[in-house]
Amino acid sequence: MRRHLPVALFVALLASGPLWLPEFGVTLLNYIGLYAMVALGLVLLTGVGGMTSFGQAAFVGLGAYTTAYLTTAHELSPWLTLVIGWIITGGFALLLGAITLRLSGHFLPLGTLAWGISLYFLFGNLDDLGGHTGLTGIPPLSLGSLELKSGESLYFLIWLIVLAFVLVTRNLLDSRTGRAIRALKGGVVMAESMGVNTTRVKMVVFLIAALMAATSGWLYAHLQRFVNPTPFALNMGIEYLFMAVVGGVAHVWGAIVGAGLITVLKQWLQDLLPQLLGSDGNFEIIVFGLLMIFMLQRARDGIWPLVLKLFHGLGAAPRARVLPEAEPLERRPARKAGEVLLDARQVTRRFGGLVANKDMSLSVAAGEILALIGPNGAGKSTFFNQISGVDTPTSGEISFLGERVDGAESRRIARAGMSRTFQHVRLLPTMTVRENVALGAHLRGHGGYLAAALRLERNEEARLLREAQRALERVGLADYADQPAGSLALGQQRILEIARALCADPCLLLLDEPAAGLRYLEKQALAELLKSLKGEGLGILLVEHDMDFVMGLADRVVVMEFGEKIAEGLPAEIQTNPAVIEAYLGGVE
Amino acid sequence: MDLQILLLLGQDGLTNGAIYALLALALVLVFAVTRVIFIPQGEFVAYGALTLAALQAGKVPATIWLAVALGAVVFVIDAAIALRARAWRRLPGLAALTLGVPLAVAALIHGLDAATLALPLQILLALAVVAPLGPLIYRLAFQPLASAPVLVLLIVSVATHMTLMGLGLVFFGAEGFRTPAFSDGSLELGPATLQYQSLWIVGVSLVLIVALYLFFGRTLTGKALRATAMNRTGARLMGISTTLAGKLSFFVAALMGAFSGVLVSPVTTLYYDSGFLIGLKGFVGAIIGGLISYPVAALGAVLVGLLESFSSFYASSFKEVIVFTLIIPVLLWRSLTTRHVEEEE
Numbered sequence: 018m019r020r021h022l023p024v025a026l027f028v029a030l031l032a033s034g035p036l037w038l039p040e041f042g043v044t045l046l047n048y049i050g051l052y053a054m055v056a057l058g059l060v061l062l063t064g065v066g067g068m069t070s071f072g073q074a075a076f077v078g079l080g081a082y083t084t085a086y087l088t089t090a091h092e093l094s095p096w097l098t099l100v101i102g103w104i105i106t107g108g109f110a111l112l113l114g115a116i117t118l119r120l121s122g123h124f125l126p127l128g129t130l131a132w133g134i135s136l137y138f139l140f141g142n143l144d145d146l147g148g149h150t151g152l153t154g155i156p157p158l159s160l161g162s163l164e165l166k167s168g169e170s171l172y173f174l175i176w177l178i179v180l181a182f183v184l185v186t187r188n189l190l191d192s193r194t195g196r197a198i199r200a201l202k203g204g205v206v207m208a209e210s211m212g213v214n215t216t217r218v219k220m221v222v223f224l225i226a227a228l229m230a231a232t233s234g235w236l237y238a239h240l241q242r243f244v245n246p247t248p249f250a251l252n253m254g255i256e257y258l259f260m261a262v263v264g265g266v267a268h269v270w271g272a273i274v275g276a277g278l279i280t281v282l283k284q285w286l287q288d289l290l291p292q293l294l295g296s297d298g299n300f301e302i303i304v305f306g307l308l309m310i311f312m313l314q315r316a317r318d319g320i321w322p323l324v325l326k327l328f329h330g331l332g333a334a335p336r337a338r339v340l341p342e343a344e345p346l347e348r349r350p351a352r353k354a355g356e357v358l359l360d361a362r363q364v365t366r367r368f369g370g371l372v373a374n375k376d377m378s379l380s381v382a383a384g385e386i387l388a389l390i391g392p393n394g395a396g397k398s399t400f401f402n403q404i405s406g407v408d409t410p411t412s413g414e415i416s417f418l419g420e421r422v423d424g425a426e427s428r429r430i431a432r433a434g435m436s437r438t439f440q441h442v443r444l445l446p447t448m449t450v451r452e453n454v455a456l457g458a459h460l461r462g463h464g465g466y467l468a469a470a471l472r473l474e475r476n477e478e479a480r481l482l483r484e485a486q487r488a489l490e491r492v493g494l495a496d497y498a499d500q501p502a503g504s505l506a507l508g509q510q511r512i513l514e515i516a517r518a519l520c521a522d523p524c525l526l527l528l529d530e531p532a533a534g535l536r537y538l539e540k541q542a543l544a545e546l547l548k549s550l551k552g553e554g555l556g557i558l559l560v561e562h563d564m565d566f567v568m569g570l571a572d573r574v575v576v577m578e579f580g581e582k583i584a585e586g587l588p589a590e591i592q593t594n595p596a597v598i599e600a601y602l603g604g605v606e
Numbered sequence: 607m608d609l610q611i612l613l614l615l616g617q618d619g620l621t622n623g624a625i626y627a628l629l630a631l632a633l634v635l636v637f638a639v640t641r642v643i644f645i646p647q648g649e650f651v652a653y654g655a656l657t658l659a660a661l662q663a664g665k666v667p668a669t670i671w672l673a674v675a676l677g678a679v680v681f682v683i684d685a686a687i688a689l690r691a692r693a694w695r696r697l698p699g700l701a702a703l704t705l706g707v708p709l710a711v712a713a714l715i716h717g718l719d720a721a722t723l724a725l726p727l728q729i730l731l732a733l734a735v736v737a738p739l740g741p742l743i744y745r746l747a748f749q750p751l752a753s754a755p756v757l758v759l760l761i762v763s764v765a766t767h768m769t770l771m772g773l774g775l776v777f778f779g780a781e782g783f784r785t786p787a788f789s790d791g792s793l794e795l796g797p798a799t800l801q802y803q804s805l806w807i808v809g810v811s812l813v814l815i816v817a818l819y820l821f822f823g824r825t826l827t828g829k830a831l832r833a834t835a836m837n838r839t840g841a842r843l844m845g846i847s848t849t850l851a852g853k854l855s856f857f858v859a860a861l862m863g864a865f866s867g868v869l870v871s872p873v874t875t876l877y878y879d880s881g882f883l884i885g886l887k888g889f890v891g892a893i894i895g896g897l898i899s900y901p902v903a904a905l906g907a908v909l910v911g912l913l914e915s916f917s918s919f920y921a922s923s924f925k926e927v928i929v930f931t932l933i934i935p936v937l938l939w940r941s942l943t944t945r946h947v948e949e950e951e
Contacts, residue, residue, distance in 0.1 A: 067757070068757075069760070071764065116934060120937065122757055123643055123756050123757070123760060124940070126757070127643070128933060132930070138927045138930075142923040142924055142927070252768070298772075299772065300772055300776065302769070302771065303772035305765070305768060306770075306772065307765075309768075310746075310762055310766065310769070313751065313765070314762075317754075
C-alpha cells in the first residue's frame with residue numbers, strides 16, 4: 018500500500034488543483050498536461066524502444082487541424098473528429114514507419130525531421146486550413162449538455178487523459194508485449210531469436226506515440242478554440258524531445274516531470290531573457306540547448322531517477338514479486354529419441370573472398386548432445402548464425418524438423434522449436450532476471466497490445482511468469498529472479514540465457530560457449546542440467562572450448578578448422594584423431 | 607515554359623545545388639568520422655555570411671567573442687586535465703590554439719579597418735572567425751560523448767543547433783543581410799544569361815570538392831580521417847587520435863559551412879535562422895547518398911537544388927514541402943533495397 022502513496026498524493030493534489038491554484042496556475046497545468054501526453058509517447062518510443070522522433074509536434078498538429086477543420090467547416094462532433102484525427106495520424110505514422118523503421122536507427126529521426134518541416138509548411142500554405150493565420154471559431158467540447166468552455170473545466174479532462182495514458186503505458190510495459198518492446202534495446206538479433214517481430218513492434222510503438230500526440234492536439238484545439246501552424250513547427254517537436262530527456266526518458270513519470278519543468282522554465286525564461294538582452298526573441302532555446310547537452314553528458318537518465326534516489330528508492334528497490342498460482346503452459350509434443358531434428362548439408366558462407374564456412378554438414382537428433390569444437394576463428398559462430406536464421410548461407414541446405422530453414426527469418430525458426438544462446442551475452446540489464454527469462458516464452462503467449470494495456474491478459478501473464486520461474490529453478494537461479502539481470506556475474510548471465518532459451522520450450526537447443534566464465538562446481542551443475550534435458554528428448558548443439566566439459570558430456574563431436582569439418586565422431590575417437598591434434602597443437606614442421 | 611525560363615531555373619538550381627553539395631559532403635564527412643549527424647551545419651552557414659556582413663559594415667562580429675569565450679572554456683577544462691596528469695608540456699600548445707587563435711583574430715579585427723579591406727581578405731577574416739568554432743564545439747559538446755549511441759549524439763546535435771541559432775539571434779538580430787557579389791554582372795552565352803556569382807559558386811564548389819578529394823586521397827591526415835571513419839578502434843590502434851580526427855572533421859565542416867554562407871549570401875538574403883533550412887537541404891542530399899557515399903551525396907544535393915528551383919516556379923508556396931517530401935521516396939527506395947535488418951552498435 019505504501020508503494021501507491023506517492024501516486025495517490027499526486028492525484029489528490031491534481032484533483033484539488035483548481036480549488037487552491039490561481040487561474041494562471043490552472044492554465045499552466047493544462048499545457049503541462051497536453052505536453053506530458055506527447056512526452057509520454059516519446060518515453061515509450063525513445064526511452065523504452067530506443068527510437069526517436071523530432072516530428073511529434075506534427076502529429077499534434079494533425080490531431081488539432083483535423084478537429085479544427087472538421088468541426089468548423091463541416092460541423093462534425095468533436096468526439097467524432099477525435100477518431101478521424103486518430104485515423105489520419107495513424108495513417109501517416111504507418112507510412113513514415115513503413116519506410117524508415119527497417120533502416121538503421123538514425124533514419125527515423127531524420128525522416129521525422131523532414132516530415133515535421135513539410136507538414137508545418139503545408140499547414141501554412143493550404144487555404145482551406147487558413148494559411149498562416151489559421152482557423153478560428155472551433156466549438157468547445159461538450160459532455161451531454163455540459164459545455165467544457167473554460168480552461169478549468171477542461172483541466173479535469175486533460176489530466177484524466179494524462180493519467181489514463183500513464184496507467185495504460187505502465188500496464189503495457191509490464192506484459193508480454195511490453196517485454197518485446199523493451200527487448201528492442203537489446204538488439205534486433207536477440208529479440209528476433211526470441212520470436213519477436215521487431216519491425217512490427219517498432220511500428221506499433223511509433224503508432225502509439227503518434228496517437229498520444231494526436232490526442233494532445235485534439236484537446237489543444239478545443240482548449241485554445243483556434244489553431245495556427247506555429248505550435249506544430251519543428252522547434253516544438255524538438256522541445257517535446259527535450260521534455261522527455263530532461264524528465265527521464267525511460268520513465269513514465271519522467272514525461273510529466275519533464276513537461277512540467279520545461280514549461281515552467283520556458284515561462285520564466287521568456288520573461289527574464291528579453292529583459293536581460295534588451296530585445297524580443299526565442300532566447301530560451303539557448304538555455305534549453307545548453308541544458309540538454311549538459312543533461313546528456315552528465316545525467317543521461319534525466320531527473321526522475323534522481324528524484325527516486327532522493328526519496329530512497331520509492332518503488333525502485335528490487336522487491337520479491339509474489340507470483341499468483343497459474344497453470345503451466347502447454348508444451349510441444351516430445352520428440353522420439355533418435356529422430357533427426359537438424360540436418361545441415363554442404364553449408365557454405367562466403368564474405369566476399371573469405372570463405373567462413375565451407376561445405377559444412379552435420380545433423381543433430383533428439384536426445385543427443387552434439388559438440389562443435391574448433392580453434393578460434395574456425396567459423397563455429399558463423400555456422401550457428403546460418404542455422405538460427407541470423408545469416409543466410411551462400412549455398413547449401415539446412416532443414417529443421419524436415420523443413421527447409423536456410424535463409425528463413427530467425428523468429429520463424431524459433432517458432433518451429435529451435436532456441437539459442439549467444440556467445441556474447443545479450444540480455445536486458447535493467448530488466449529483472451525473471452522478465453528476461455519470460456522473454457524466451459514470447460511465442461507461447463498471445464496477449465496483444467490492447468489486452469496488455471487493459472490488463473485483460475493477466476491469466477496468461479501469470480502463466481508466462483510461472484514458466485520463467487520454473488526455468489530459473491531448473492538452472493538454479495531462482496534466488497535472483499527479482500534482481501536486475503545486469504547485476505549477475507558473467508557466468509550466471511550465460512546460465513540465464515539458457516533459462517531464457519528453455520522457456521521457449523524448444524526441441525533443439527543451440528548453446529554458444531555456455532561454460533565460459535563458470536567455476537568448476539557451476540560447470541558440473543550445468544553438465545547435469547544438460548544431461549537431464551537430453552534425457553527429456555531435447556537435442557543440444559553446443560559450441561565449447563572447455564575440452565574436459567565437452568568430452569565428458571557430448572555424445573558426438575564435430576571438429577571445425579578454417580571453416581571446414583575436419584573430423585566427426587565419438588569423443589574418444591576425436592581425442593586420438595591426428596588431424597584434430599594437429600589443428601589444436603600444431604603439426605610437426 | 608520556354609527555353610529562357612528553363613535555363614534560368616536550371617542555373618538557379620545548379621547554383622543552390624552546388625552549395626547543398628558542399629554541405630552534404632561536410633555532413634557525410636562528419637558522420638563518417640564521428641557518427642554525429644551534424645544538424646548545426648546550417649548555423650555555420652548563417653554565421654559565415656552574417657559575420658562577413660558585419661565586417662563589411664565596419665562592426666565587430668559578435669561571433670568572435672563566442673570563439674574567444676569557447677576557447678577560454680576549453681582552455682580551462684583541458685588545462686585542468688593536463689595539470690592533473692602533470693603534462694606541463696601540453697599547456698603552451700593548448701593555450702596557443704584555444705586562447706591564442708581566437709584572440710589573434712579578435713586583435714586583427716580591431717587593428718584592421720575591416721570595412722575597407724578587399725573582399726577576399728574580408729572573407730578570409732570571416733572564415734578565421736567562424737571555422738575555429740567547429741573544433742571548439744566538438745570539444746565541448748561531442749567529445750565527452752564520443753562513444754555514445756548515434757541517437758544520443760543526434761539529440762546533442764539538435765540541442766547544439768538550438769543553442770547556436772538562439773545565439774545567432776542575439777549576435778545578429780532578426781534582420782537579414784546580403785553581401786556584395788564577388789563580381790557583378792553576367793555573361794551572355796547564346797540564349798543563356800549566366801550570373802557571375804553563380805559561376806563563382808559552381809566553380810568554387812568544384813574546386814573545393816576536388817581539394818577535398820585530394821586531401822582524402824593524397825595526404826596522410828586525410829587518410830587518417832578515412833581510417834577513423836572506417837573503424838574507430840582500428841584507427842586508434844594504429845596511433846590515430848580519434849579525438850583529433852573529430853576536431854579536424856568539425857573544423858573542415860565549419861569551414862565549408864561558413865564558406866557556403868559567404869558564397870550564397872550575395873544571391874539570397876540570409877537571416878540568423880536561414881542556415882537551418884539550407885543545411886537540411888544539404889542533408890536531404892546526404893541522405894540520398896545514405897550518409898556514406900560522397901559522390902552520390904553531392905549528386906543528390908544538386909538534384910535537391912534543381913527540384914527546389916523548379917518547384918518554386920510551379921508551386922512556389924509548396925517549395926519546402928516538395929523538397930522535404932523528396933526524402934520519402936528516397937528512404938522508401940533505401941528501405942526496399944536494404945536486404946536484412948541492420949544491427950545497431
